[in-house]
Amino acid sequence: MQSTDLGNKESGKIWHRKPSPATRDGIIVNIIHNTSDYHPKVLRFLNVAFDGSGDSLIAGDHQGNIYVFDLYGNRFNLVQRTAQACTALAFNLRRKSEFLVALADYSIKCFDTVTKELVSWMRGHESSVFSISVHASGKYAITTSSDTAQLWDLDTFQRKRKLNIRQSVGIQKVFFLPLSNTILSCFKDNSIFAWECDTLFCKYQLPAPPESSSILYKVFAVTRDGRILAAGGKSNHLHLWCLEATQLFRIIQMPTKVRAIRHLEFLPDSFDAGSNQVLGVLSQDGIMRFVNIQTCKLLFEIGSLDEGISSSVISPHGRYIASIMENGSLNIYSVQALTQEINKPPPPLVKVIEDFPKNKLSSADLKMKVTSGRVQQPAKSRESKIQTRILKQDLTGNFESKENELSDGLNKKRLQILLKGYGEYPTKYRMFIWRSLLQLPENHTAFSSLIDKGTHVAFLNLQKKYPIKSRKLLRVLQRTLSALAHWSVIFSDTPYLPLLAFPFVKLFQNNQLVCFEVVATLIINWCQHWFEYFPNPPINILSMIENVLAFHDKQLLQHFVDHDVTSQLYAWPLLETVFSEVLTREEWLKLFDNVFSNHPSFLLMTVVAYNVCSRAPLLNCNLKDDFEYFFHHRNNLDISVVIREVYRLMETTPTDIHPDSMLDAFVALTKGQYPVFNQYPKFIVDYQTQERERIRNDELDYLRERQTVEDMQAEVDQQRVEDETWYQKQELLRKAEETRRAMLLQEEEKMIQQRQRLAAVKRELKIKEIHLQDAARRRFLKLQQDQREMELRRLDDEIERKNLTRNQEAVAKEMREDADVCRRKVDLEEHMFHKLVETDQSQIQQTQKWKEAEEKEFHLRSEKKAAALSDASRKCFLNQEISAAVEHTANPYNKEAPRFQNEQVASSCLPRTSQLNDISEMDPSAHISLNRRTIEWDTTGQDLIKKVRNLRQRLTAQARNRCQTPGLLAT
Template identity: 30%
Template sequence: MQGEQWKKLEKVFGGYKLIAAFKPGFSTCRTRTRLTQVAFDLAEERLVTVDSKGNGYIVELSNEYPVYKKLGPVGLSSFIAFNPFQNDEILVGLSSTDIKVFNLKKKSSFLLSGHISVPNEISFYKNYALTTSSKEAIIWDLKSCLKMHQLKLHSTNISLKRSAVSTLGQVAVLYSNDIIQIWKFKKFDSDTRVDMKSFGLHNVKDFNFTKDGKTMILSAFWNKILVLSTSTWKPIKIIQLPENLIGVKRIAILPTPLDGGSNHIIAILSSHMIPHFLDLNTSCFIDISIKEVQLLSGIKKLCISMSGLYIACIENNGDLILIKTEKLLPTKSVSKEYVQLKKIGKRKLKPHCTEDHLRGIQQSIKKELKLQRLLSILNEFGEYPKKHRSIIWTTVLQLPANRSAYAALANENPREHIRKDMLKDYPLSEQSKAKLLNITIDCLVNWCPLLGQNLFLPRLVFPFLVVFQQNPILAFEAVLCVLCNYCQKWFEYYPLPPLNVLGIVENILLEADPALLNVLCEKGITSTEYAWPLLQTTLSEVLSGDEWMILWDHLWSYGRISLLLMCVVAYNICCREIIISILKTPEDFKKLYTTQGHISVKNLLEIAKRLDHQTPFRIHPSRYFRNKLCFLPTEGPYPPFLMQEYPKFLTDETRIAKFERLKEQNQVLKKHQQHILKESEEKRIHVEAENLRKQIHEARLNELRKCYDEKIRNEEWQLETAWNIVDKNSMSRYECTCKESLNAAKVNDKTDSEKSDAWNRRKCEELQDEVEKLEHEVHTLLETV
């Protein structure tokens, strides 16, 4: 707030008090504004609080006497916290379900959108933040202000009570059914579930990790404190609280000096609204004097600073109590040396702030990395040091790292169908780079929706992302610099290639090497084949990674837009002998301009710089383009893309809406066609399977007939052979001697024929069984097909 003066906190016994402001009502009575949220920064130099009207207050603790001033409106908040990554920013959970990132110095802010219900809690791990509402938990990347992971609840019977991240990267979520689910950070495919009811805890209200992350402390509503080991998730200690201490609402860790992070003192806030301090080692409460008890009565919210130096409490009436822990819980003994040093020191030494240190480093980098000094390095060594290239490019391009503008684009609804269409022919095996490319494409399409129709965009964007892959904001801003500077007049003939730009390239080649251009024309190769593929990829596909970076060291540092076009012409001149003597077909030329060659970037730049100086002004690109780099603004939104470069029928809003509608109809038509093709394919497979089954059945029946015919022929042959063997003389002798034996033989022949018939029937049944078994196998095979 402009003109707001610092005021001293009211001094009370043992501490200080910030009284909430009064505002006159419509009647003679006055309505009181209550403080609702409070938070310390990591350095314990500042405290921020918010009242019930949404006004913020900042308290400066580094002075000998704490002072405060009003920040102005920050919003009705459900939580508030300092951003550990940017100490001048606070994160405010709003009743609108958004999270506001508010800069204390610039008084500017932007929103993080993603929650569907009001977020009520936040915790931090490295440069990540975990926010929780009753229905979801979201992990945010505070560097890029992007949503990294999200846990959603689809059950109406279960809600989220609390979540937190330990310093070891363990994400824990407490559900309303007393189950805690734990994930290891960045390993969310596996989890651990712990049911607190198995340890005798019911209606768990709160939990906290110790500073070393090795222990979790939980509190139940009814008189129990549980200490869990985070390595085994088994109880270390269960403490039964006194019967008069009921309704435990919150617990807070109280760090003490030299405890090594294994914090053993916790503050317990019960329904009596009086904080109690419990020593977990001794399972005993720490006594505090009667005056401190009176001072800390009627407390509804408790906050302890990072190292336990301060305790801030919000009273039931809305006032803020600030007290030093050493006054509340004095140490038993103080060394004489410490007392003497305390008497000698007249003023309090202000600890060194990390952000001040980083700001000083950034300023010194800007002073050291002046463009003239960088150009002398570039002329001397021909390239920048690889490990410092991202810092040098950031300085040369004056990238502002505008987090608020980037977050506004990144948190818009992603256009997944556009991104999938653009990336279907550009797969990446490395997951981190693929994710960064997805995020950048989404931001670019949100920045300029018409870019979603340019399928070459991933090939243009990706090489720059590799340089800035540690910082997605700088990567996105570097791509914006490319689009706003080096892609001038690329879209005047969209969706056709930029014929105007390609015509300039052709004119330069005609001036520099007319014989080479004549060869290209004779072979039917136009500038769409020999120049446009190089421009689309900024020569990244024809140069190795290191040489491409060296090329852009020169392009960024010299800041001449025309130099990129000269490099395209220079590449063709370097490949002159290959083009004239070796390449014959269009496929050969396509391979030349899309695969890595063996052209030295040093030679390429020499030719390009010579062309830039020797090309006449009448055909020089600077006649048509702005030939100096323009930089992104440090504050506010990113500038709109050069919409005037698109054909007018594309930039007209009604035509854009019509184009989007036609595109959606085309997608619906494609899905319908795919459905029809799928049904027809299924019918075709079914008919073919049925025909195959019939063919196999007929083949099996033919085999069976052949078997029967072969069996009959074998039987006839055996009978005929048997009759030939029998001696006719012996048969006549038997006929003469006994007619009765003939009758007996007839009877025996009859029985033999009956046996033969029975054997044939059995064989026939066996064959039928085999046929049925084969038919069943065929039917099973067809079903699997």
């Protein structure tokens, strides 16, 4: 066992010599981490996870250092320092270089192993995350803590859904079922639910287990096909649930030493189509036991009481087991080494197997027991004295003959009956059946020794002759052909070997060991006597095919003979490509289901049947090129008809020409080491090998000499180029120097010209400055003068404005006074008129009393008329005087008054006299009062005439004064 200390290194080799794990423990390497940077000095690994390929794993220690271990490339690298312990890891994301790590601060981070940078940081948990499950597509991830589970979208790193539960019911585990879209949630109350990932619709719930065997589930594991769920807890019982039927179908009892189960994981197998049969059970004693859940055989175990296992992870392809030990180190186990003797008789075990119908099962009916004694490894199996006791045999109780019994419990006769009934094997179990039919030994050590020899020189340039688009497929083909060439030297010179092996390489490209052993078994059994006429085609085999064809279809053979078509054209292309050129993938698989299930002569009969079933198009071919095209391309032919024809030919062909009598029966590859293959003319192969070696040596010598000459020529050319370059550089330097000198002279001349232009510009600027100063001075003086003139005009305007304001105020004051006088005058006249009206009314009343004075009416009428005339004249005169005064006041320069106005006034006054006359005529009794009123009006009229005259004189004087004042202002 090799041990590797990471120390303070950030990268390096995992092992320094090729590991050869022993069958006893199967350990490839033990990895420890001792450093002086931390205290304690020994760093313990906490979590480990494999990537999708299974050839790389990631591990984190309690200080937050995360390493990637490339088991294929034998390298380790420190990809991240998180500075805190990681609680869970996941490395099987869609982007192969990214991984998820759950940290002690309850966060989840995504890092890139190539760039070593942080991709995303996801938060949301409130307690430690102990599980990360990634969907098969790598698009979603489920992180689980004790109180919640969260679904994340790894494309956007956003949380999609969150599963909240009651505090009284904790979560045990939430994970995706492999290769499906179903989420399984397991709780601490033993309830298990299945949910649809996209809609979170509850698909089903598993019922409660029987009370007699009820245990609290703590650990779970699911087969790769998602059909079987294994659950365990603090007990030595294992419960196996069928998820399709949602019922418990088996209970396995582990040995009594197992008191609690800490971890469960199924061991993948490339031939079981996902229905894993081997379950790894890690118990409390630190030992992980691997049990076949069908036979309950304890196959092997890892770990011990002294070196216990804390946790363990199995690679997806089932080649490696990575276990974190209780001392903090990391062990890598080889499953091939642990299962090398798995097909040998197992060590004695005590087992109890009880299987009952699934309709009504009690807990006692479901139990199967595994012996509690420790398994003895194959090296010690001879000394083991543990007895095997089978309590119940198979229900059938019948045993087939040994020659028909195959490994893994299959029967060849039954398989042939199944094949004839359905025409092909189930796709899901085809690889498993092929491995059983061919009885592959799986010699890992022998195959590794062939692979370690490297690529054979005959296939170094394989890609030139066979350009394959897939680099992986080309690499696997090259390794398989190299292993065959190292196994037997004849295969290094076989030109059709790549054509023969390619369909099997494409089918088994993920398992090179099986691919090699299938091709080797095919060569030993179905390619018998092919190499006796090497390097020519197998004439004897082709003769067998021609004899059979002549017996069953003479017309077709005669047609071939007539057109010079030999068996090397109509039979050999089908054999050397094993029908891969003329059949589709599904047809080819169906054909080889029958080939591997029958005698080796079946393949030769298939060639005859293919020609017989294609006789119609072949009889229509007349050109040799048409025949060649027909046997190198796919044709419209039903493979089921061909297979039925093969079985008919196998039964109806006579014994003397039947290939069955000339070919040996099937012989499997030997276990441990591959058999020697020497069925070829050794002297020809040796001669060709020697010639090829001589030619190769000559080519190598020629290549060495040519390389030497080319090196010398290259040195001479390089020296010549260097000299030429030196001379060119010197010439360029000389020209550059001359150019620089000329540029300096030009720059000096430019500098002088610039200085002259600068001086002239300075002078012009000085003159412009003087002119600008002078213009500014004149502009300033003019501005001052304009300002003073504007100030004077402003003062004149102010004086005029004040005078105008004062005159306006005086005129307004006079007008107000005149208006007041006129208003008072009007008021006085109105008052007098009212008094006169009142007097008239009183006089009318008195005249009524003096009715007796009617006789004097004649005398009074005359007087009344005279008084009325005098009053009218007096009133007209008064109105004329008032109008004249007003007109004279408004227009003092108009000294002549229109005469027609007086006439209008006089005319206006006449009606009043008439009115008075009417009144006097109507009221003759008012004669006395009118006389009195006449006297009063005479006195009053005189006073008014005096006042009007005075007013007119005063207004005239004021008007004259106003007219003289503007003249004074104008001067």
